Every structure is written in C-alpha cells, then in structure tokens.
Amino acid sequence: MDSRLSRHPHRRYNPLLDEWILVSPQRAQRPWQGGREKAAPVERPSYDPDCYLCPGNRRANGERNPDYDSTFVFVNDFSAVLPDVPPARDAGHPLFQAKSVAGEARVICFSPRHDLTLAEMSPREIRQVVDLWAAQTAELGQRFRWVQIFENRGDMMGASNPHPHGQIWATDALGSIAAREDAQQRAYYEREGRHLLLDYAFEEGKRRERNIVENDSWLVVAPFWAVWPFETLLLPKAPLRRLPDLDERQRQDLTFILKRLLVKYDNLFEVSFPYSMGWHGAPGNGSDNPHWQLHAHFFPPLLRSASVKKFMVGYEMLAEAQRDISPEAAAERLRETADAHYKLR
Ligand code: H2U
Numbered sequence: 001m002d003s004r005l006s007r008h009p010h011r012r013y014n015p016l017l018d019e020w021i022l023v024s025p026q027r028a029q030r031p032w033q034g035g036r037e038k039a040a041p042v043e044r045p046s047y048d049p050d051c052y053l054c055p056g057n058r059r060a061n062g063e064r065n066p067d068y069d070s071t072f073v074f075v076n077d078f079s080a081v082l083p084d085v086p087p088a089r090d091a092g093h094p095l096f097q098a099k100s101v102a103g104e105a106r107v108i109c110f111s112p113r114h115d116l117t118l119a120e121m122s123p124r125e126i127r128q129v130v131d132l133w134a135a136q137t138a139e140l141g142q143r144f145r146w147v148q149i150f151e152n153r154g155d156m157m158g159a160s161n162p163h164p165h166g167q168i169w170a171t172d173a174l175g176s177i178a179a180r181e182d183a184q185q186r187a188y189y190e191r192e193g194r195h196l197l198l199d200y201a202f203e204e205g206k207r208r209e210r211n212i213v214e215n216d217s218w219l220v221v222a223p224f225w226a227v228w229p230f231e232t233l234l235l236p237k238a239p240l241r242r243l244p245d246l247d248e249r250q251r252q253d254l255t256f257i258l259k260r261l262l263v264k265y266d267n268l269f270e271v272s273f274p275y276s277m278g279w280h281g282a283p284g285n286g287s288d289n290p291h292w293q294l295h296a297h298f299f300p301p302l303l304r305s306a307s308v309k310k311f312m313v314g315y316e317m318l319a320e321a322q323r324d325i326s327p328e329a330a331a332e333r334l335r336e337t338a339d340a341h342y343k344l345r
C-alpha cells in the first residue's frame with residue numbers, strides 16, 4: 001500500500017454505503033486523560049435465578065422459559081416492531097412524511113449457560129447458533145423483506161443482560177442502511193457484471209494487509225473503509241445470497257471462523273470484547289436479488305484498552321466519521337493475538 005496512507009491524514013471511500021471517512025493515522029499516539037469504562041466483572045454463575053433468559057426462569061411479562069438445552073427463540077416481550085399496524089396517515093406535506101411498518105422482533109438465546117459468550121462456546125454449540133440464524137432467516141424471510149439478525153454484546157453496547165443472546169427484527173421495509181447497501185451492490189453489479197463484495201474479498205485476499213482470519217469458505221478483514229477502530233467484515237469467498245443458502249461445508253467453516261475471530265477479539269485487551277454484530281443478506285419476499293452478497297459486520301467500540309472506547313462525537317456527528325489507528329494497523333494487531341482464549345491460558 002501507498003506508505004503515505006499510513007502516515008498522513010486522508011479520506012477513504014466506503015463503496016457499500018457510498019460515504020467517506022477521515023483517517024488520521026498520525027494522531028494515534030495522542031495522550032488520553034478522558035473517561036475509562038470499567039472492565040466488566042469476569043465471574044458469572046452458569047445459572048442465575050434472576051436472569052430472564054436462563055432456562056426455566058420467568059421473563060418480565062410473567063411467561064416462563066422452557067428448560068431448553070441448546071438454543072431458544074421467543075417473540076420479544078417489548079418488541080420494537082409489531083405484525084399488525086394501522087396505516088400511517090399522510091401528513092400532507094413532503095417535510096412531514098411518515099410510513100407504517102409491520103414486523104416481528106424475536107430474542108434468541110445462544111446457550112442455556114448464563115456464564116458463556118459465543119467466543120467461549122464450543123464449535124458444536126456455535127454451529128447450533130449458525131443453524132438457528134439460517135432457519136430464522138428462512139422462516140421470517142417468507143413474510144418480511146428484511147430480516148435483521150444482530151447481537152449487542154456487553155454493557156458498553158447496551159446489552160440488557162449478560163446471558164448470551166441476540167435479536168432478530170424482521171420488517172416489511174428495508175432499513176436505511178440496508179437500502180443503501182442494496183442500491184450500491186445493485187449499481188456495481190449492473191455496471192461490472194460482478195458482485196461488489198466478491199470482488200472486494202478477492203482483492204483483499206491478494207493484498208493481505210487487512211486480512212485477520214481466513215478458511216476455505218470465509219475471510220475476515222478490517223475493511224479498507226472501517227470506521228470503528230477494530231471493526232471487521234466477514235465475507236464468503238463464493239457467491240452467496242442468504243444464510244439459509246449455506247451448505248454443510250460453509251456452515252462448518254463459518255462456525256470455526258466465528259470462533260477464531262471472537263477469541264482474537266477477547267484476547268486483544270483480555271476482556272470479553274464488546275461489539276454489535278449483524279448479518280446482511282439479500283432481501284426476501286420473492287425477488288431474486290442476484291446483486292447481493294451475504295456478509296456480517298462487527299462493530300466493536302473499544303479503542304485502546306478494555307476500558308477506553310471510541311466516541312462518535314464532534315466531527316463524527318457533524319461532518320463525517322473519523323479514525324486514528326489505520327485499518328491495516330488494527331488488522332495486524334488482531335492477526336498477532338493468540339488463537340487460544342486468554343481465560344484458558
Ligand atoms: P438486548 O440485551 O440487546 O437489549 O436484548 C434483550 C432483549 O430482550 C430486549 O430487546 C427483551 C428486551 O426487549 N426482553 C424480553 O423480551 N423479555 C424479558 O423478560 C426481558 C427482556
């Protein structure tokens with residue numbers, strides 16, 4: 001890579017979202033006397049009688065969880081979207097537009113064990129989550145255009161409970177970010193006759209500056225246009241539209257690459273690494289969407305230690321996203337972390 005990019009301020013283009021970010025690598029050494037988040041307490045019981053996600057416990061609405069022994073899905077008791085909604089009334093002015101949206105929100109428990117995280121679960125257990133994500137996408141994709149699978153991990157990301165869990169919000173409309181990725185991938189496909197993210201994965205596989213972990217089916221990179229310090233993008237190496245399309249081999253490979261990535265994340269600052277992650281697959285509801293390439297984003301907030309996080313403030317709120325440490329330096333640090341979880345050392 002042009003060595004000037006690792007030393008001087010510059011802007012990089014995000015082709016998935018059609019936006020730019022400011023990179024200031026010369027600033028990575030500045031002193032920090034601001035806030036420090038407290039590292040999360042490490043010891044948790046394998047069963048917590050007060051947890052609303054543990055097997056057999058009562059949830060906030062009084063319903064009792066089954067005595068599940070692998071994964072467990074339920075409709076979110078405080079759903080952000082609902083299946084039956086009245087049409088929104090037209091406000092009669094282009095500056096006051098509103099639309100109705102129908103959807104369904106679910107919570108997915110990854111494990112009955114209160115003390116685990118995906119990073120600490122066994123490959124066999126992670127595989128059950130992969131299969132569940134795929135099955136949920138297939139089912140909800142019959143009824144809704146967009147199925148957003150995500151996980152908020154850790155207090156820092158606003159997770160309401162340490163029990164390993166994620167969420168699914170399915171809606172009949174594409175969210176704004178999904179709509180932008182859709183338009184960008186479509187335009188690239190129509191122009192080049194190839195998939196934007198497949199071309200990107202191929203190029204990153206050649207350049208090897210931002211790659212972190214890789215196997216036969218998948219590649220994880222710190223994307224060239226990453227905003228968060230240790231942001232990563234998980235990419236299939238072959239054309240794939242949606243999670244339910246994964247074959248046996250791709251599911252096994254996904255299981256192992258998730259495990260490797262998440263262990264590296266935990267090892268970086270020797271803390272259960274906080275992040276928001278989620279899947280982006282082709283919209284459902286009939287359309288074929290040949291321009292889409294399945295992928296997952298990981299957005300971790302930490303910057304320089306288990307307690308110092310990146311703030312999206314000032315310039316980021318008002319002009320555009322900015323980062324100090326370059327994606328190349330972040331990828332190198334993640335690549336160099338050990339493959340065995342620090343708690344097992
Ligand atoms: P988060 O940790 O990402 O907030 O996800 C937990 C979800 O669990 C949250 O959306 C739901 C909350 O609405 N929930 C229930 O559905 N039932 C409960 O008893 C408590 C929390």
Ligand code: ZN
Nearest residue numbers: 051054114163
């Ligand atoms: Zn629990």
